[in-house]
Amino acid sequence: xxxxxxxxxxxxxxxxxxxxxxxxxxxxxxxxxxxxxxxxxxxxxxxxxxxxxxxxxxxxxxxxxxxxxxxxxxxxxxxxxxxxxxxxxxxxxxxxxxxxxxxxxxxxxxxxxxxxxxxxxxxxxxxxxxxxxxxxxxxxxxxxxxxxxxxxxxxxxxxxxxxxxxxxxxxxxxxxxxxxxxxxxxxxxxxxxxxxxxxxxxxxxxxxxxxxxxxxxxxxxxxxxxxxxxxxxxxxxxxxxxxxxxxxxxxx
Ligand code: NAP
Numbered sequence: 001x002x003x004x005x006x007x008x009x010x011x012x013x014x015x016x017x018x019x020x021x022x023x024x025x026x027x028x029x030x031x032x033x034x035x036x037x038x039x040x041x042x043x044x045x046x047x048x049x050x051x052x053x054x055x056x057x058x059x060x061x062x063x064x065x066x067x068x069x070x071x072x073x074x075x076x077x078x079x080x081x082x083x084x085x086x087x088x089x090x091x092x093x094x095x096x097x098x099x100x101x102x103x104x105x106x107x108x109x110x111x112x113x114x115x116x117x118x119x120x121x122x123x124x125x126x127x128x129x130x131x132x133x134x135x136x137x138x139x140x141x142x143x144x145x146x147x148x149x150x151x152x153x154x155x156x157x158x159x160x161x162x163x164x165x166x167x168x169x170x171x172x173x174x175x176x177x178x179x180x181x182x183x184x185x186x187x188x189x190x191x192x193x194x195x196x197x198x199x200x201x202x203x204x205x206x207x208x209x210x211x212x213x214x215x216x217x218x219x220x221x222x223x224x225x226x227x228x229x230x231x232x233x234x235x236x237x238x239x240x241x242x243x244x245x246x247x248x249x250x251x252x
Contacts, residue, residue, distance in 0.1 A: 009200075029045040029046075053082040081226050119220050185215060
């Protein structure tokens with residue numbers, strides 16, 4: 001079975017690793033090229049866009065793919081819509097990994113906001129020390145809130161001209177552990193964390209650290225998602241679905 005995984009996430013890497021050990025599957029992992037050095041992949045991989053839903057549909061048909069897995073990040077809204085449309089156009093079996101969102105628990109002080117500009121506004125007028133864990137592409141909104149001091153943690157360092165005036169860059173890739181997150185929040189005297197509601201374990205420790213230290217969180221809610229017919233919460237469930245398809249194809 002030929003499987004195309006749209007990646008850039010821990011689930012995509014975990015799924016491609018599992019498939020690389022099973023001879024029934026021939027897997028290609030696709031990266032957008034958003035990070036300078038993607039994680040080494042356990043399967044063959046490619047980088048770059050397909051040219052919209054139609055381009056992806058053509059790629060699936062030309063490559064004789066049997067299944068498409070959308071394992072993109074919850075905030076990769078465009079690709080999620082392209083993927084479901086490409087599956088429809090090509091008739092290829094399709095599953096989306098729908099990573100559960102984080103939920104506010106007791107002891108959390110979260111402000112939920114719909115966008116990055118709303119997040120910048122939610123920081124208020126008074127100067128604060130802010131940890132931004134939103135990646136390096138969405139910093140523009142914070143140029144409008146130059147009164148704050150920012151620590152910007154992202155996989156790749158942002159271009160200097162995209163940073164607010166009082167900002168330092170911490171180029172780091174997760175996963176992050178609780179002890180390190182507590183140490184960072186204390187050392188940088190952080191008052192507020194701004195994060196996307198990415199969900200998942202790899203970057204959850206900052207939220208637990210914030211709860212323990214009484215630090216506020218501004219949580220940017222997820223963009224609208226397509227109406228998926230088949231979803232899996234994690235790589236393990238996506239693997240089970242692929243096993244089922246593989247046995248059906250064999251029996252056919
Ligand atoms: P996006 O806005 O949904 O996608 C923009 C364009 O990038 C798509 O139209 C597509 O180009 C191309 N693309 C996206 N994912 C691709 C993939 N896996 N393989 C090939 N092309 C892809 O996505 P984004 O928010 O810029 O994110 C880009 C990538 O980074 C995604 O793969 C995502 O999983 C990963 N990522 C994103 C975030 C985030 O916060 N947004 C966080 C962690 C990881 P064409 O239309 O030309 O095909």
